[in-house]
Amino acid sequence: MTLTTTYLQETFAGTFELALLTDMAQAGLYKRVPTGAYLIRPGEYIRSVPIIIRGSVKIMRPDELGREALLYYLGGLDSCAMSLTGCLGQKKSEITALVEEETELIAIPMEKVDEWMCRYSTWKQFIFHTYQKRFNDLLGTIDQVAFHKLDERLLAYLRKKTQSCQCTVISITHQEIAQELATSREVISRLLKQLEKAAHI
Amino acid sequence: MTLTTTYLQETFAGTFELALLTDMAQAGLYKRVPTGAYLIRPGEYIRSVPIIIRGSVKIMRPDELGREALLYYLGGLDSCAMSLTGCLGQKKSEITALVEEETELIAIPMEKVDEWMCRYSTWKQFIFHTYQKRFNDLLGTIDQVAFHKLDERLLAYLRKKTQSCQCTVISITHQEIAQELATSREVISRLLKQLEKAAHI
């Protein structure tokens, strides 16, 4: 599919000025990415900045071996700050971005990201707003990991999950939860049992 | 003290262009801040972006009550990304910045931060470089908290501390360490004993 200015206008109603939308239509690349695909993996170079239109992307941080801590989710009209710094700094990615639900996105080539920054003030605002959101996400993650016990973190995790997928039922294996909270399956099993009991009282 | 372009030239040799330095000399405010002072506290508004010339500033994240997790340190020629987003977004601070060693800094008023972004490419680079560094710092912190046990974290903490203060002897109470690692004093006592023993073997 090719991007049309009209489509962009519907999507970004109010946030971007017309001239910018026209530029985006021309320079941006529309992509539809299926569940399970990776947008980026550690070690790869980042050459464009994605803006998520619809769907859900999970950003994770791997450790030396195997484990991957959950950092945050990207949803509608979010963008990734990691990609921004990565892009502008020409660095390899330090994170993994996994598509959780089929995602539509617009990929903006990095030269444009830079160029528009001075040309369009709404773009500059968007970029910094993105930074701010991601920073707060990370701070939130640190809060969780540093100050809260696993049961609370598990609850928070489940809540966020239901929010981000807009549904009331979650289908996921204990194993996956365990990975994202950097613990083991048995522990999650145990805690879920506990919560279940506690809920009955 | 007033800022002179010559002083700035010495300090930022190579990183900033001359015209920018002249602007900085005019708009920037030189400050010398004593150990123990706060640059910012949660809830306060940020009206300028500090660039640290010399010294050491500790950035912490408080939880609902009392505890404060260590996020990272700012040292020579560092700047704070939180202040950037805070500034440009007009938000209240979510963090605490405590001066650990007497610090000299230049405070740049936020209008200038914004204005120079498009005028001076070296400034833009500096800003994004700052973002990138802080982001990586945060990721490192998450790594530590999520994947490592307390004894490793303690070691890493001590190492960083000796680095940042450029000395071989640290003088700090167990209590403080405990706070920054979000644990209790007794635990730190215990672990330090352990490490001590282990070192003797």
Add this chain to the structure above:
DNA sequence: AGGCTTCCGTGACAAATGTTACAGGAACCC
């Protein structure tokens, strides 16, 4: 049916961390 895989439940135990309680040393002030 039988065999395979994946996921879940669970008990028993080990290790790590948090908590409580108390004692002693050093510094300081009166």
Add this chain to the structure above:
DNA sequence: GGGTTCCTGTAACATTTGTCACGGAAGCCT
């Protein structure tokens, strides 16, 4: 000297989390 405060050491115990070992349920393939 006596009193105070701050810091450290340490023992005992509670709680939380990690690990191991195993068994059972469901699905899928032949």
